Amino acid sequence: MSETPRLVIGLQESGREHVTLVGGKNSSLGEMLRHLGDRGVRVPPGFATTSDAYWSFLDANGLDERIRQFMAEYHAGESS
Helix, strand or coil, X not given: CCCCXXXXXXXXXXXXXXXXXXXXXXXXXXXXXXXXXXXXCCCCCCEEECHHHHHHHHHHCCHHHHHHHHHHHHXXXXXX
């Protein structure tokens, strides 16, 4: 059985191991929250939408196929 995709992750939960899930900047903010707070570095709390959320949004709205079609036309020189 597959795991339910995470659509949002708290920055305090993210780190280097989550780069593919939340991107480099968000994972770096997570690292800062977890490791530099006790050294006086203040990072505001927050959250990140995940790559799973992005792909779910595209799929739910039929955008993935539209993007593929547009890109195929663009590469074929048919796009303006």
